[in-house]
Structures are given as structure tokens and as C-alpha cells.
Amino acid sequence: MSASTILSPHPLEPDILILMLKVVVGILVIVGLALVLLKLFTSSPQKLVQTNIAVNSDDPPLKLKSIGVNFSDFKFTKDKLEFNRLFMDYGFVIPANTTSTGKDKANPQPTFVVPLGTPARSLVDGVVVAIPTLWSGDYSVLVTTDGKMQKWVYETEHLINPKVKVGDKVTAGQIVGEVSDFNKGAPKGFGSVEIGILKGGNPPEHVCPFAFLDESIKEETLASIKTLYLSWESYIGNKTLYDENSYQVPGCLTLDSIPG
Secondary structure, X not given: OOHHHHHOOOOOOHHHHHHHHHHHHHHHHHHHHHHHHHXXXXXXXXXXXXXXXXXXXXXXXXXXXXXXXXHHHOOOOOOOOHHHOOEXXXXXXXXXXXXXXXXXXXXXXXXXXXEOOOEEEOOOOEEEEEOOEOOOOOEEEEEEXXXXXXXXXXXXXXXXXXXXXXXXXXXXXXEEEEEEOOOOOOOOOEEEEEEEEEEOOOOOEEEOHHHHXXXXXXXXXXXXXXXXXXXXXXXXXXXXXXXXXXXXXXXXOOOOOEEX
């Protein structure tokens, strides 16, 4: 054996070269994927969250900045009230003997009994899409994000003397009319107005409006609803009218959607 044979390395077999090349390529691929994932999760977490909401969310596009009336509009009275309430919750079950169908009905829109002449107000910033005349001879002001009929519609319902017209831009809290006198169960000098968030579909459904309050009014509004419950119960001497501790969201007896 010559000295040159002893000092020269053995040539690598082709199969071994191919195997080593595959290992190197595999390592490079893994490192590349790791770098991509690291950049994705560290540089733009906000973008990920927003994308997820846009894809999966089925919430109304606008949050309520008004509930249609001011809490100072509620005036207590000893006169007889239908259902013994000035504030009727979303989901309150209206007894069969008082409905047109002769069946119990879950109230799809919170109802407020307030003095006649009380301003009725827009729930959101948007554009008036329609002002239909209702079965009761009064009106509903319907608002959407852009004045076109959409999946989500915001209602201030049962009002008279409309102050806006179709196509008008409105801001939350803006006066759009006056409460209606359609409610024959209200005391003399009182009227009623209802509010709703309507989700289009077949059939259309309403959702709990107080679950979609803007952060700017959310805490104060929910606290004011609880205060109204307690004050009214104390005034009429019936502390069982509202079960304040049972509400997931004050103002709504259920968070389920209600047809209608």
C-alpha cells in the first residue's frame, strides 16, 4: 500500500451524498417555517385578532349609544299599568289572553312607558332607511349603517310626529319623534316606545339590544337599569317584580334571539 493511498480519504458513496443533501434541505425548510411563524405571531397579533373577528363574528355592526329615551324621562305613577311595569324587558312573556294570537309571546323589543310628548331618540349613528306606518297607525324609524336595507336594522318603534325623513343622517340620541299613544294599557297622559335590533332572515329575529351597548354608555346604562328596577319595586311595594340577580344582561330576560 502506497503512502498516497493511506493519506487520501475514502470517496463518499453516492447514496450517502444524496441522504446528506436531503437532511440539509429538510433542516433549511424547518428553519424557514419557524421564522415565518415567529414573524406572523410576533409582528402582527392585532391583525390576526381582527381577521378572526371579521370571519367569525355575527354581531350587529353598530353598538347602541342611546336606548331611545333618557332615564330621566321615566315618571313614576300609582295609576294602573298593564303588566305593572314602566320598563318591560326584552324576552318578557306577554300572557296569551292579551295577544292577538291567543298564545304567550316573548317580547322581542324592550318597551318603555313614559309621559306623552317624551322625545324618542335614535339608537345609533347611521342613516334612516325607512319610516313605515305600523299596524297601530304610528311609525317606526329604521336606521342602518348607510341608509340601505341590510341584515341589521336599528328600530325606534311606535312614535308619532317623526322629525326625520328617509335618507337623513342621524346621531345616537338625536330626537326622531315623540312616543306614541298607541298603548291603551298605559295610564292617561302616558305613551310607549319600543326599541329593537332586527336581524334579517327567514324569519327575521330580534336580539337583546342591551348586549350591544357601546362602551361609552355600557356601564352607566346597565347600572341605571338596575337602579330603575329597584326604585320602581320600592315605589309600588313589590320587591319580586324583577329578579335583579338573575340577569346576565340587565334589560334582557334571555340572550336568545326572538322571532318577529
